[in-house]
Amino acid sequence: xxxxxxxxxxxxxxxxxxxxxxxxxxxxxxxxxxxxxxxxxxxxxxxxxxxxxxxxxxxxxxxxxxxxxxxxxxxxxxxxxxxxxxxxxxxxxxxxxxxxxxxxxxxxxxxxx
Amino acid sequence: xxxxxxxxxxxxxxxxxxxxxxxxxxxxxxxxxxxxxxxxxxxxxxxxxxxxxxxxxxxxxxxxxxxxxxxxxxxxxxxxxxxxxxxxxxxxxxxxxxxxxxxxxxxxxxxxxxxxx
Numbered sequence: 316x317x318x319x320x321x322x323x324x325x326x327x328x329x330x331x332x333x334x335x336x337x338x339x340x341x342x343x344x345x346x347x348x349x350x351x352x353x354x355x356x357x358x359x360x361x362x363x364x365x366x367x368x369x370x371x372x373x374x375x376x377x378x379x380x381x382x383x384x385x386x387x388x389x390x391x392x393x394x395x396x397x398x399x400x401x402x403x404x405x406x407x408x409x410x411x412x413x414x415x416x417x418x419x420x421x422x423x424x425x426x427x428x
Numbered sequence: 429x430x431x432x433x434x435x436x437x438x439x440x441x442x443x444x445x446x447x448x449x450x451x452x453x454x455x456x457x458x459x460x461x462x463x464x465x466x467x468x469x470x471x472x473x474x475x476x477x478x479x480x481x482x483x484x485x486x487x488x489x490x491x492x493x494x495x496x497x498x499x500x501x502x503x504x505x506x507x508x509x510x511x512x513x514x515x516x517x518x519x520x521x522x523x524x525x526x527x528x529x530x531x532x533x534x535x536x537x538x539x540x541x542x543x544x545x
Contacts, residue, residue, distance in 0.1 A: 351536075358432075358519055358536035405471065414459065414478065416534060418471040 317342045317408040321419035329427045334378075334393040336422045338406030341387065347409035348389040349416065350380055354402045362404070365389065376400070401426045430454075432537035434520050440543045446508040449540045451520030452501055461534065462495055462505050463519040471519075477503065478525075510544045517541050 322337040340346055347366050351359040363374025370382040380391045389406060406419040433452040441447055453460050462474040475485040480497045488495070492511070497503040507514055523534040 356538075358538045359521075360536070361533050364533070415461070415473060415476055415484065417473075420470045 317346065317410050317417050319348075319406045319408050319417060319419040321404075321406050321422050323422055324420060325423045325425065327425040327427060328396045330398055331395050334391070334396045334400065334424065336391040336404050336406075336424065338380075338389045338391065338419060339387050340389060340406075340408045342408055344411055346389075347413075348380075348382060349407040349409070350374065350378070350389075350391050351405045351407060351418075352376075352402050353405065353421075359405060362391070396424075396426045398426050398428065400424060432520055432522050432535055434518075434537035434540050436540055437538065438541045438543075440545065441510055443511055443544055444509045445544075446506065447510045447514075447542060447544075449505040449518050449520075449542070451503045451505070451537060453503070453520070453522030454535055455501070456524065457522035457535075458500065458525045459523045459534075460497060460503050461521040461523075462503070463521065463536075465517045465519060465539070466515075474505070474518075507542075510542075512544045515543050 318341045320339045328334055349364045350362040352362050353359045362378050363372045365372045365382045373379045378393045380389050382389050403421045403423045405421045407416040435450045458479050460477040464472045464474055474487045475495045476483050477497045493507055495505045517539045519536050519539045521534050521536045
């Protein structure tokens with residue numbers, strides 16, 4: 316079965332600093348991978364997804380993620396953090412049947428002024 | 429499109445009472461999901477419908493929980509009787525259907541905040 320592990324339940328960065336949120340996956344088939352963001356008191360919104368093709372995926376709000384098969388990783392990055400990026404971020408993998416997502420435990424990003 | 433619509437947004441109820449959460453998926457979407465989010469367990473998939481038929485309910489915690497989808501535009505998640513440990517945010521989500529072929533996206537509602545006292 317597919318699974319994802321997000322290293323670090325809380326990450327704190329200064330405004331303008333690099334954001335790096337880690338995600339490692341386990342999958343017996345080529346994975347479809349997703350990053351979602353959840354702002355306070357809201358539902359989850361899709362940031363970006365990897366299905367096939369280019370391994371560097373660009374998403375909304377300046378975020379990007381790189382699929383590295385050799386490392387079974389799909390880390391999320393942003394060159395310069397904004398205060399508005401403070402939220403919880405979830406990595407997810409699609410199951411073999413292609414009809415359900417399995418989410419990681421989430422990483423809460425805090426941005427200091 | 430209005431997005432996935434959930435009601436109520438917030439509910440506080442007493443232990444033992446019946447709770448019904450409602451969801452209207454995005455028009456044209458034929459897959460619907462109910463998730464539960466808690467601090468301790470994160471996001472858990474409770475049940476998944478495809479074309480109004482429950483496909484996987486292995487995540488439903490116990491018999492006190494039931495879900496229905498009587499038509500393509502409406503689903504309910506019911507808890508009877510409710511217990512304090514059911515306090516959580518319950519999310520409904522929908523997607524256009526088969527993902528392998530098109531890499532479709534799953535869209536979430538804003539959640540129903542349930543507190544059982």
